Amino acid sequence: MPKAKSFNEVTKDWRLLLAADIVVFGFIENKLKVLLVRRKFEPGVGAWAIPGGFVRETESLEQAALRELHEETGLSQSAYLEQLYTFGDVKRDPRGRVISVAYIHLVNNPEKIKLNASDDAAEAKWFDINSLPTLAFGKSHRDILEYAWQRLKWKFEYSNVALSMLPDKFTLSDLQKVYEAVYHKKIDKRNFRKKILAIDFVEPVDQVKQEMGRPAQLYKATTTKLKIYNHVI
Amino acid sequence: MPKAKSFNEVTKDWRLLLAADIVVFGFIENKLKVLLVRRKFEPGVGAWAIPGGFVRETESLEQAALRELHEETGLSQSAYLEQLYTFGDVKRDPRGRVISVAYIHLVNNPEKIKLNASDDAAEAKWFDINSLPTLAFGKSHRDILEYAWQRLKWKFEYSNVALSMLPDKFTLSDLQKVYEAVYHKKIDKRNFRKKILAIDFVEPVDQVKQEMGRPAQLYKATTTKLKIYNHVI
DNA sequence: CATATTAGTGTCCTTTATACAATCAATTTT
DNA sequence: AAAATTGATTGTATAAAGGACACTAATATG
Structure with missing residues (x-):
């Protein structure tokens, strides 16, 4: 029988990045809008993408999601935060394997939020969910948005x-x-x-x-x- | 404005382990049963726990879940596999931070599966969902099982x-x-x-x-x- | 042939879902 | 001040779905 794998055996040979992505929904001008950022760096520099960033050592996934959101929107408290899905096999980052935990975030005062450029984003902007721009990371980010929207619909049906x-x-x-x-x-x-x-x-x-x-x-x-x-x- | 964090800046200082846990449900003797393994190693050696293991470099999360399952049950194909939740802030492993992606797995022929001891598990056994043993990792694994069961109930309501x-x-x-x-x-x-x-x-x-x-x-x-x-x- | 065992079937009532249009209270226009 | 405009508020009738409820049918066994 093979012996158990030690921590080092498991981790020493490959790079693992942990990211939190946040799909931010707001209700603006009677429309469902989603917040996107224009990427400052490769990959996908200049293209619109779902905001997010890497999780730090000392913070939980939720904390990372809220921090990233704060950095990009100035928003310091969450009206609603829910884990959406974890994407793990997407080779979307050439620098190594990225595990991305996606969250849904709802804001209740989107008009008052002033959108900041941040470390990773050159610009942040609300988009109508029905007329999204071409996104970075090909179909992947688009799929995440569709899935998030679907989840939101479900949640609306049986919750407040x-x-x-x-x-x-x-x-x-x-x-x-x-x-x-x-x-x-x-x-x-x-x-x-x-x-x-x-x-x-x-x-x-x-x-x-x-x-x-x-x-x-x-x-x-x-x-x-x-x-x-x-x-x- | 601070400059962007490089891969190394993000990862060099802390250890990150990626695990896949699988809640395996089977229908045996007209009862809903869940598969648990007796842990061979610390932490929680000797206690019953949800089967799982570390994700390897070359496999997706789903593949890891299926491989772990195969190692512990001999089962080589899945009747149904669904991502449940990702647990990221649980300091349940003293060796470092563990990100655990939990899956629900349904099997259609539990009676025929021969349960194998594996690298990490001394023993595997079906338990009635209504009379679970004391689990390793305190309340955490129990909560995962409850959540998985809840999800299963929902799914039964509106799917096949x-x-x-x-x-x-x-x-x-x-x-x-x-x-x-x-x-x-x-x-x-x-x-x-x-x-x-x-x-x-x-x-x-x-x-x-x-x-x-x-x-x-x-x-x-x-x-x-x-x-x-x-x-x- | 009587008994035990599990499969199979229909109706009534209650609850919920859906379609549908007139009136009310304020402001604005003429 | 009368009329028009804007959006808020309210009820009924029909259809669909959910839930309670008990007997007959087909096989095996003693």
Whole structure:
């Protein structure tokens, strides 16, 4: 029987890089947008890519994801962070093997975020999920975005994550628009409100939003925690 | 502005181990069972743990998962393999930082598998998911199993993965028992059959299974591919 | 031939999903 | 001030799906 492999035997012969990629979604101008950065370095210099970076020794994967995000958006706290998938066989970096743990990140005040250039990114910009630019790393990053979007759709169906994409106070129309942007289809207003109000999801606050037309009742989340429902929203 | 980190700057100072853990589920004696191994080495020597091992340079994460599984079960092909989660901040190994990518694996002929001792495992054994032994690595491995089970329940609801836990030909009662084992609750026979037969899921073959009682119609999967349904099974 | 064992089948009721349009409260225009 | 505009708010009827529930059928065994 062969003897067990020691740490050195396992690691000495090959290079392993650990990266965290973050798919950042925001709801801007009634559209679902995703944050991309223009790469400063090879590979894929000059092309748009999903923000991310290498994990440091002393930080967890989540911490690395949040730090990278902070560096690129100035955003210091997360409305919602979820691990998406780990990509391990992609030979996308000529310098060695890269294990990339991808996260989904939702922000609730995308308009207020000022996008910074960072160590690795020359520029950061929001893109409509339906009109993405050509991405670095070929089909790989595009696939990650599609997968992230798909996951987001699922999550919207049976949880309250949608509230992570809105400010503290919002109208039911605002909420419906977020759903419409993520599902990428129109929803019937009466049926939507019926469902939302039937579950313990939001509650009215003593305030209205006055823009054009009839003032709209403002609501807030009943909980700031992630909540999973059995039925479908 | 700081300059970009080179590969060496990122990696030279810390050790990174990449592991694949595999939660193997099988349907045995009408129960949902999970495969555990008794550890041969520290940490946690002598305790039961989720099988797994280190990823080699030349193999993908999936390949590593399948290889480890093969070494421990003799199983050479997978009925179903799905990435579960990546654990990255667990300081469970004193030798350095371990990034562990966990997979769910379903086997369709657990009775026929002969369990081998391997490099890292002294012994491998099936355990009822409802009466697990004390595990190595404290609460961590237990949590992984719970999470894997939860994921499996979800997947059963909207896909045909259940068929990956049965032989090629099976009766509707067999299928129902798999669902009951995974959901850990009784299902009404008539409602179950109504649902199963209402979707394009299985088709009868020209053969019956004769054991005790009335002979049962045998069925086969309409497709061997993973299939996602919109409604709930 | 009686009994044991497992397979197979249908109806009613409740819940949920979907389609669909008029009225209300404010602002803006004329 | 009347009319037009903008967006908010509300209910009903029909269809689809889910859940509860009990008897008959086909084989083997004693």
